[in-house]
Amino acid sequence: MGKKVFVNKANITLEGPFTVERAKELHLLLVERLDGMPEQAGGGAIDLCRVVDIDACGCQLLALFLENLKRRGAAPMLTAVPPAVRERIVTLGFGELLALQPEP
Amino acid sequence: MQTAQGSAVEQLTADGGAEYLTFTLGSESYGIDILKVQEIRGYDCVTRIANTPAFIKGVINLRGVIVPIVDLRIKFNVGEATYHEFTVVIIINVLNKVVGIVVDGVSDVVALPAQSIKPAPELGASLDTRYITGLGTLNDEMLILVDIEKLIGSDELQIVDSTVDNTQKEAVNL
Amino acid sequence: MTTPSGETNSVDLNRFNQVFFEECAENLAEMEQILISLGDREPDPEQMNAIFRAAHSIKGGAGIFGFNDMTVVTHVMESLLDRLRNQEIPFAPEMIDLFLEAGDAIAMQLAGHREGKAVDQEVIDGVRARLQQAIDAGGRATAPGLPADHAEGAPPPQEELLPRRCRLAFTPDPEIFARGIRMESIISELAELAEPGEFHSSARLMDVPELAEVDPERCLTRWEFTMLTRASREQILDVFMFVADEEQLQIEEDEPVDRRTPEGEPAPEQGIVPAAGRRAYDSNETAPGAFGRRGNETEASFRVNVTKVDQLVNQVGELLITQAMLSQIAVGLDPILHETLQRGLVQLERNTRDLQGSVMSIRLVPISIVFNRFPRLVRDIAAKLGKQVELKTTGDSTELDRGLIEKIADPLGHLVRNALDHGLETPETRAACGKNPTGTLQLSASQVGGRIVIDVIDDGAGLNRERILAKALECGIPCSEAMSDEEVWQLIFAPGFSTASEVTDLSGRGVGMDVVIKNVQAIGGRVQIASEAGKGARFTISLPLTLAILEGLSVAVGEEKFIIPLNVVIESLQPKPEQLKSVNGREVVQVRGEYLPILKLHRIFNLEAEVIEPQRGILVLVEADGERGAILVDALLDEQQVVVKSIETNYRRVEGSAGATILGDGRVALILDLPELFTMHKKL
Known part of the structure; x- marks a missing residue:
């Protein structure tokens, strides 16, 4: 089970598989974090280091989350993306939508 | 009322008691687990089936399902096997079978706590001790509690086909 | 990359998985059908493609629906097929067996997912290893320059297509995530078709609603893929076969730099062409002579629970x-x-x-559903027994109730096994008897009146009267020398009877012919045997057309009503006194020179009847299983269709009845079973 880990107000750490099986749960979590996000918070980061798997549904949800944040003036970036997750995101074609940074 | 009764039953079930449908056969009172009873109806339109014991009265159409009717009065040789508008058939649902039994009359539904049920002694009841789970007392009257499932499934009643192999052999050796 | 973990457990997915299971089973059946039809021959390009397509579809579907274990065998199988198809590896007859085994392994995995049956991993690994071996061995044997002698008519190897740039736009069904379809599998598969490093995928959100309003399982994404590929348009469409409907997928192909336009064929139109949906690849299969079930599918159909x-x-x-x-x-x-x-x-x-x-x-x-299983069975058993058998089927399109189909498959299989094991002789024995070394086993189905008749005919040694009698005696089954051949043959259906001198792996699995007759009788059928020593035997199963409804004649006997199945009724008559005779103390009626026994229903069923004397009642002449008789009833009531109800649901089997029905007045009436009535009559 994924748990909410509040590192601080601007940064979000996500955990566990980010897939359709958990879509409803993840959606609730992100909606909660969206409302908790301070407007005009500027940067911030979405830490994916604990994400073990992601699928198209998960990518879409993450993309929608980012778009919603943008609408509120925030533009956090994905950080600490595990290689497997990164590769999956690229395969699925979500690299651009998720503003995935080139590999370090 | 309903809920009060419901919780009473739960309580009783928890300590091994249950509700029983009581009926009479001749001069004796019997009880069967109410949960095994599907419904009670009158006796009519029974289609005879050939070459069956006399206590198998035949089959009826119960809302599209064909149900055999057993007259326990004939089987246990008690009471008078007459059929009229007050003749009662208890529809039982056990062993995945629906079976109707004809009795002299249905009396009541009673709840018996487990401690009031005594083991059945070898007694001269019309029903074999094998099919009796115990004896209860109701208004100073003895109530014989019947293991209806065992009775319906018994070879004696010949409702459940336990002799498939024999009929098979007959069919083969034509 | 991590593999997606296992299947999803959502109950909603079952519905979609079911579609895959059915598709998969159909593909397996189709593959097997082709393989069996080949014998030892090399498949022609059409057949090779059909087999390949089946394996490929299974693999694709399994990947998409997350049954990753099923992709393992199919993947290696597909590789081998692909090389065969491109003639990188020469065909060997053993491969047919290998493919059949692979099919079995996949079927086992399918059953594992579908019905929770056990899967023997050793078998899976074994098949996989041997497929791989065939690839490796073939690769070595033909390493450089395969002789081009059988290149004629072969499908053009993929390499002949020049790489060209394709752009695909895929707008999936919004339910695609909820259906458990794995886009990553689809995209990976698509990427495999591209030249290395020449694949790009790009996802676009079609709408960005307020996050709280979003249904997280609803797909709002569309994809665009750009790739440089040598794959044909069909291959690309195949990737999407389970997921894309028409108009959900658009493919735009650039002209290859150096494209050779096939003779007589106009170059495909430029620009975006809406691709046909998941069955797009079928287009060339409907051509005359195309192989496979889809070619015959002319009417639209859909699945119903x-x-x-x-x-x-x-x-x-x-x-x-x-x-x-x-x-x-x-x-x-x-x-x-x-x-x-x-x-x-x-x-x-x-x-x-x-x-x-x-x-x-x-x-x-159609009964072909059952018949189609037998080529494989016959092939396997014949091989095990060292016998040569030719299987012929006729009347494949004879239709019967699907409830019956399921129940007749096992008994029929048993009869087929029995014929192969005990009926047909070895090639040597046959040759010694002056017979064709190859035996013939014929399955034929036809509709005769209100019944379906299925024959299992072999041209083997026939049944051996003496051995059957001896065996019956040994097993303590009542019998006598005086019995007619017919009666002797029926002895083999007695429980515990088996003539095989040693218990064989095939027929002697502890179940005998008694199970056959039990199963057949359970669905209202009968088995008759005809046999001629040295010539062969014929087992005839006769079944009712349907279990549910029957045309009947209702008759009255005293207070009771009975239904006589109309298909056994010849005519009814009021006998004249001079027609009534007595033969050996039994009452008979003379009709057109024939003496028919009079079956008095009231006596057989112990009823009080109004009519006891035949001349005062009505005789219904009936014929069943070649036996004729006259049923005495009080009156004829009506001809009607009756719904057959089981008495056995709540009661035991009733002798002389083939079930019961409910009449218009709500009463129950028994449906008469004529062969049983004849037997009961004889016992009186």
Whole structure:
């Protein structure tokens, strides 16, 4: 089970598989974090280091989350993306939508 | 009322008691687990089936399902096997079978706590001790509690086909 | 990259998985059918493609639906097929067996997912290893420059297509995530078709609603793929076969730099062409001579849950009873006063019957469903026994109730096994007897009157009267030398009877022919045997057309009513005194020179009847299983369609009855079983 880990107000750490099986749960979590996000918070980061798997549904949800944040003036970036997750995101074609940074 | 009764039953079930449908056969009172009873109806339109014991009265159409009717009065040789508008058939649902039994009359539904049920002694009841789970007392009257499932499934009643192999052999050796 | 973990557990997915299971089973069946039809021959390009396509579809579907274990065998199989197809590896007859085994392994995995059956991983690994071996061995054997002698007519190897740039736009069904479809599998598969490093995928959100309003399982994404590929358009479409409907997928292909336009074929139109949906690759299969089931599929069809059909059948049955009840009530009404009502009732009756006919026809399926299993069975068993057998089937399109199909498959399989094991001789023995070393086993089905007749005929040694009698004696089965051949043959159906001198792996699995007859009788069927020493044997199964509804003649005997199945009734008559005779103390009626025994229903069923003397009643002449008789009844009531109800649901089997029905007045009437009645009559 994924748990909410509040590192601080601007940064979000996500955990566990980010897939359709958990879509409803993840959606609730992100909606909660969206409302908790301070407007005009500027940067911030979405830490994916604990994400073990992601699928198209998960990518879409993450993309929608980012778009919603943008609408509120925030533009956090994905950080600490595990290689497997990164590769999956690229395969699925979500690299651009998720503003995935080139590999370090 | 309903809920009060419901919780009473739960309580009783928890300590091994249950509700029983009581009926009479001749001069004796019997009880069967109410949960095994599907419904009670009158006796009519029974289609005879050939070459069956006399206590198998035949089959009826119960809302599209064909149900055999057993007259326990004939089987246990008690009471008078007459059929009229007050003749009662208890529809039982056990062993995945629906079976109707004809009795002299249905009396009541009673709840018996487990401690009031005594083991059945070898007694001269019309029903074999094998099919009796115990004896209860109701208004100073003895109530014989019947293991209806065992009775319906018994070879004696010949409702459940336990002799498939024999009929098979007959069919083969034509 | 991490593999997606296992299957999803969501119950909603089952519905979609079911589609995959069915597709997969169909693909396996199709593959097997082709492989069996080959014998030892090399598949022609058409067949090779069909096999490849089947394996490929299974692999693709398994990946998409997350049954990753199933992709393992299919993947290696597909590789081998691909090399065969491109003639990188020469064909060897052993490969047919290998493919059949691979099919079995996949079927086992399918059953594992579908019904939770055990999967023997050793078998899977074994098959996989041997497929791989075939690839490796073939690769070595033909390493450089395969002789081009059999290149004629072969499909052009993929390498001949020049790489060209393709752009795909895929707008999936919004339900795609909820259906458990794995886009990553689809995209990976698509990427495999591209030249290395020449694949790009890009996802676009079609809408960005407020996050709280989003249904997280609903797909709002569309994809665009750009790739440089040598793959054909069909190959690309194949990737999407389970997921894309027409108009959800658009493919735009650039001209290859150096494209050779095939002779006589116009170059494909430029620009975006809407691709046909998941069956797009079928287009060339419907051409005459195309292989596979889809080629024959001319009418549109869709899948319906069996329970829904059964429910429909039951409801029509109830409607039939209600209609009969209304008609019966109306009989008592003044026809002039209630003319409109009467007319309406006649119309109702007609409509009800039409409806019933239509509903029943839904349940009818061709017997080829069962027959198609046997080529494989026969092939395997014959190989094990060292026998040569040619299997012929006729009447494959004979239709019967699907409930019966399921129940007849096992007994039929047993008879086939029995014929191969005990009936047909070894090639040497056959040759010594002056017979063709290759034996013939024939399965034929036909509809005779209201029954379906299935014959299993072999041209083997026939049944051995002496051995059967000796064996029966040994097993303590009552018998005598005086028995007719017919009666002796029936002995083999007795429980515990088996003539095989040693228990074989095939027929002697502890179940004998008694199981065959038990199963057949359970669905209202009968088995007859004809045999001629040295010439062969014929087992005839006769089954009712349907289990659910029967045309019957209702008759009255005393207070009771009975239904005589109309298909056994020849005629009814009121006998004249001079027609009635007594033979050996048994009453018979003479009809057109023939003496028929009189079956008195009231005596057989111990009833009080109004008519005891045949000349005062009515005789219904019947014939069943070649036996004739005259049933004595008080009166004929009506010809009607009755809904067959089981008595055994709540009671035991009733001798002399083939079930019961509910009449218009709500009473139960027994349906007579004629062969049993004849037997009961003889015992009186």
